[in-house]
Amino acid sequence: MVTINVNKFKCGYCGACVSVCPAGALELVETWIEVNELCTSCGICAKICPVGAIEVKK
Amino acid sequence: MKNEYDVVVIGAGPAGSITAKTAAEKGLSVLLIEKRQEIGDPVRCAEGVSKVWLRKHIEPDHRWICADVKGSRIFAPDGTMIEMSEEIAGAEVGYVLERKIFDRALAYEAAKTGAEVIVKTRATDLIIENNFVKGVKVSHLGQSYDIKAKIVIGADGVESKVGRWAGINTAIKPVDIETCAQYLMSNTGIDQNYCYFYLGNEIAPAGYVWIFPKGNDMANVGIGILGNKSGNGKHAIDYLNDFVNDKYPDAKILEVDVGGVPVSGSIEKTVANGLMLVGDAARQSDPITGGGIINAMEAGKIAGEVAYNAISRNNVSADSLNEYEEKWRETIGREIDNSLIVKDTFTKFSDKELNSLGHSLKGVNFSSMSLLDLLYALFKANKKLLWELRVLFKTVVKYELDFEK
The missing domain is CATH 3.30.9.10 (D-Amino Acid Oxidase, subunit A, domain 2)
Incomplete structure (x- = not known):
């Protein structure tokens, strides 16, 4: 189940979200972010994203 | 790309390229992988760097220097x-770099020295046997490959996964x-x-x-x-x-x-059996300036040398690689720890306090640009700050600040 939504048009693929993910659920693959099932919807990635590209799905 | 190397370096930023170059210079077989298709792009950096420290690693070249500050x-x-x-x-003082060209120049240095370089190749996991890192799984143009290595270097930047795969918690x-x-x-x-x-x-x-x-x-x-x-x-x-x-x-x-x-300051450990972390992957950027290029290059140099030493003594255990840990903590690590103390104090200041610090320095002539000189002037004018940063004195004053002058 995908629990966050990364707006790929806003994303600058900097990897900051990957570094703060406590679950290790994110991965920066070349120019896009992938999310796996370890995501807990904690929202830390959405908080720190420099461009506000991440939205947590409720 | 072969299926076995002495050293595989993951990430071709300044940390990875200097590690690869240093290890290759020593005669080790080295593979440097980069997940992006272009080394150095996109930039995630303000691109400022100290001249003196830069010269320790590479001769300045007008092709990647934009400004002389x-x-x-x-x-x-x-x-x-x-x-x-x-x-x-x-x-x-400093240069402002063109990282897109600078990073590629460093990777070129590694290549020229004998390291194999491959782009559009991403590490997807470590190969771990009996609690030892024995290599890395990579995805190259969508195909998976296993590459054996005596030592794996995680130079995979802020988004590093290599440390986590080896059981080192690098989450920020x-x-x-x-x-x-x-x-x-x-x-x-x-x-x-x-x-x-x-x-x-x-x-x-x-x-x-x-x-x-x-x-x-x-x-x-x-x-x-x-x-x-x-x-x-x-x-x-x-x-x-x-x-x-x-x-x-x-x-x-x-x-x-x-x-x-x-800006966390030093993390608990940066080595495991068969593995070292360097640069942003090891959280070695300076907590107060955010500068990471020089620390990454310093760490890379040490890691490349230690890789050679460890392989020479046929012991790549964490104990053996601890030589890297000790060396970087004695040098850049000390600066990082001091900056962390300063950062923790400064990020708590209100605008009013920042203004008052600014006023206290009005008319002060600075003949150098080091953080310590700035702090020295601040201490002279602000007794409260001196008290808040007193911990620094145990470490810094002993080594660097000369209060007699």
Whole structure:
């Protein structure tokens, strides 16, 4: 189940979200972010994203 | 790409390329992998670097130097300016780099020395046997390959996974990351001889705005805010937009860069059996300036040498690789620890306190640009600050500050 939504048009693929993910659920693959099932919807990635590209799905 | 090397380095930034170059120079077989298709792009950096330290690793080349900086102008929230320049010491301050060309030049150095370099190749996991890292699984153009290595180097940047795969928790807390956005702008009208810093919790909560000259009439205008201050509808890019709309309504945006800078200070460990972490992957960026290039290169040099030593003594255990851990903590680690103390104090200051610090430095002539000289002047004028940063004295004063002068 995908629990966050990364707006790929806003994303600058900097990897900051990957570094703060406590679950290790994110991965920066070349120019896009992938999310796996370890995501807990904690929202830390959405908080720190420099461009506000991440939205947590409720 | 072979299926076995002495050393596989993951990530071709400054840390990875210097590690690969150093290890290859020693005669080891080295593979340097980079997941992007272009080394050095996209940029996530303000691109400022100290001249003296840079020269320890590579001869300056006009192809990747945009500007030659002789001083800094730091602005308190109320506009009070502190100028620090180093004309007296012979203009030995800093360069502003073109990272896209610089990073590739470093990878080229590694390649020239004998390392194999391969791009568009991403590490997807470590090969671990009997608690020892024995190699790395990579994805190259969508195909999976197993590559054996005596030592794997995680130089995979802020988004590092290599440490986590080896059981080292490198996850950063929001309070330990500066979330940053930057525009390359033309027509800001800044003096190309100076770097500019703007402090204030309104413009950059627990961070600062920087403006670094990039040659001609261009400049990197960027902002970093502490991760715990980000969110609730306002992110680094929004603060940056506010700043440039206010300050440079006529400037033009030529590029957008974003990134996260670890400001956690040293993490608990950077080695495991058959593995070392270097650069941003090891959270070796400076907690107060956010600078990471020099520390990454220093760490890379040490890691490359230690890789050779460990392989020579036929022992790549964590105990053996601890030589790297000890060496970097004695050198760049000490600076990182000191900066962390300063950062923890400064990020708590209100604008009023920052203004008062600014006023206390009015009229002070700085003949050097080091953080310690700035602190020395601040201490002289602010007894309270001296008390808050007293921990520094146990470590710094002993080694570096000369209060007799």
